[in-house]
Amino acid sequence: MAAGIDVCLSCFNGGCPGTPNNHAHQHAMKSGHHLTVNIRRVRKESDERPAKLTKLEIVEEPENDQYEFETFVRCWGCSGARVDNVPEDVQRVVHAVLHAVEASKGSEIKAWAEEVTACSHFDGLTQAPAADFSSEALHQCSMCDKRDNLWMCLSCGHVGCGRKQYDGSGGNNHAIAHFEQTGHRVSVKLGTITPEGTADAYCYACDDNKLNPHLAQHLQVFGINVAAQQKTEKSIAELQLEHNLKFDFSMTTADGTQLQPVAGPGLTGLRNLGNSCYLASVMQCVFGIDRFRDRYFPSAADHFLTCSQLHPAKCMLCQLHKLANGLWSGRYAVLETENGETCHQRGISPAHFKAMVARDHPEFASMRQQDAFEFLQHLNKQIDIAERPVEGGALNPTSVFDFTTEERLQCTKCSRVR
Ligand SMILES: [Zn+2]
Ligand SMILES: [Zn+2]
Ligand SMILES: [Zn+2]
Ligand SMILES: [Zn+2]
Ligand SMILES: [Zn+2]
Ligand SMILES: [Zn+2]
Ligand SMILES: [Zn+2]
Structure with missing residues (x-):
């Protein structure tokens, strides 16, 4: 039985309950926030998943129609036990959590809506x-x-x-x-x-x-x-966002052959969050570099345990560790089979990561900016800031991009350099 996710009823932090990580319990211990609502989605009986994507086309995001959501309130002050008689005010909070606009969508919408001005x-x-x-x-x-x-x-x-x-x-x-x-x-x-x-x-x-x-x-x-x-x-902003999210990319190569589904550590896909392919490509490249992987993947669990920031959503290092774990653990790169055919993995949505890295950037926080090189520069700057306090910046993986330049003035006759 899937364990679902626990959302803190005090601060709305999301954490996984149960083995192997129990981040929900970790959050409760760190924060003293004891009540969470466990949300588990269950695939509906009549399962009509859309046909496999073979060409560039617009598809419905069917996720919410495919699942039913089961919830219960639990108390981590009572070792995570289920709370049976939930008081009415707590029920109201649970209701609000379940009906809230997804964090990532909310920020995308806000970013888009900011372009609308008064008259x-x-x-x-x-x-x-x-x-x-x-x-x-x-x-x-x-x-x-x-x-x-x-x-x-x-x-x-x-x-x-x-x-x-x-x-x-x-x-x-x-x-x-x-x-x-x-x-x-x-x-x-x-x-x-x-x-x-x-x-x-x-x-x-x-x-x-x-x-x-x-x-x-x-x-x-x-x-x-x-x-x-x-x-x-x-x-209108939500309709626009929905439209953007419906674009899925062709799973064929330039010469028209179908891409072979792959899976495993380091082969995890990043889902499109709406015009976010520039971010996905940069993060895949960056985490393909040993220094980045070795800095963030092995120490992920340690960082979550020791991080002094209560909300992982607000800690750049938490988000980097989380993304590294997502990409390199292989846990999220699993091939599914459907009607006897192997289909592409679902991959992970780097929504919190994007919200964090782009938080103060008017362009990347919206869906407008899509320049991969500018994003890489912005990312390096954000990592530099986050790494500076850690061992004096000694672990900063962006140092692989450092280089020095030298200017030489050489006489072509005598070859002397001055
Ligand atoms: Zn909390
Ligand atoms: Zn977790
Ligand atoms: Zn209790
Ligand atoms: Zn007007
Ligand atoms: Zn009128
Ligand atoms: Zn009318
Ligand atoms: Zn952290």
Whole structure:
């Protein structure tokens, strides 16, 4: 039986329970956070996995549909025993953990959303709910029977459906029609409003997605309390990210022959996190160098035990050790067979590593920057900083890239150098 993963209910650190590492227990001992929720996914009975990838194509990310999630709360103060009567406030935390946006996706979305700027059309808005406005009628377009992709006018509360897409999907253009009739410029997408006060906003005057700095205030006029909202629809940023993640790469070589599935220590694949192939190639190359592997792979378990940072997600060395272990242990490079055919390993997702290494970098933290060489330089700088306090930097593997240059001025007649 798979052991699943334990998420700390105090700080949301994720750790594996049970043998061989029991990082969940390690975290509890270090932090004194005793309660965790164990989350285990179980493959659903009706298992229809997609056909093997043979060409460049767009595929659905089927993972969440394939599995069911089983959870229970446990207490590490009671040697990891299952807690049976979970108090209601703890149940609420568990519920929030299970419904949280995946950390990596959240940061990708944020990075993307940062490009959306505010415009002056949200300032000093004149708002007057129309006579027929009702907060009970927000679930349907006021001009047709569309019930999704609905936009509410922030001037009068009119609810209209989104634009018709070229393929005939989408809405019936009723939101934009309202702008054309009334000149009411700004609207918010229903179902994207979060308790944190964000939502997809659109300005028809600028004809673009915009940031609405006064969202909570604007919605209050219509009796909508932002803090009580639950997001139900995908925001544009999420749809964009999903689209990016759907690109999977061809498993064929340049001359069209199928790549042979490989597996084993040092042959672990890195999954695409959305335009992250530059990172995957650099990390595979770097960990192919002995100095890097020898620095981070053998000492991984020791580092996790002795690291003074409570949250591995915030420690560059933890992340390097973890990635080294992922790539070199061979534990995660296992071939699966399906219908008697060997298929490619699933590989590992270096999501925490990426979040850590790119945390302060406006380009790499988003999905925009994809330059492998610049990333290698950035990585070296990050490793230098992380390694400096360790034995005075003596273990720093980036020293393999050090070189010195010499300039010579030589006379071609007498060959003397000065
Ligand atoms: Zn914790
Ligand atoms: Zn672990
Ligand atoms: Zn206990
Ligand atoms: Zn409509
Ligand atoms: Zn209006
Ligand atoms: Zn505008
Ligand atoms: Zn660490």
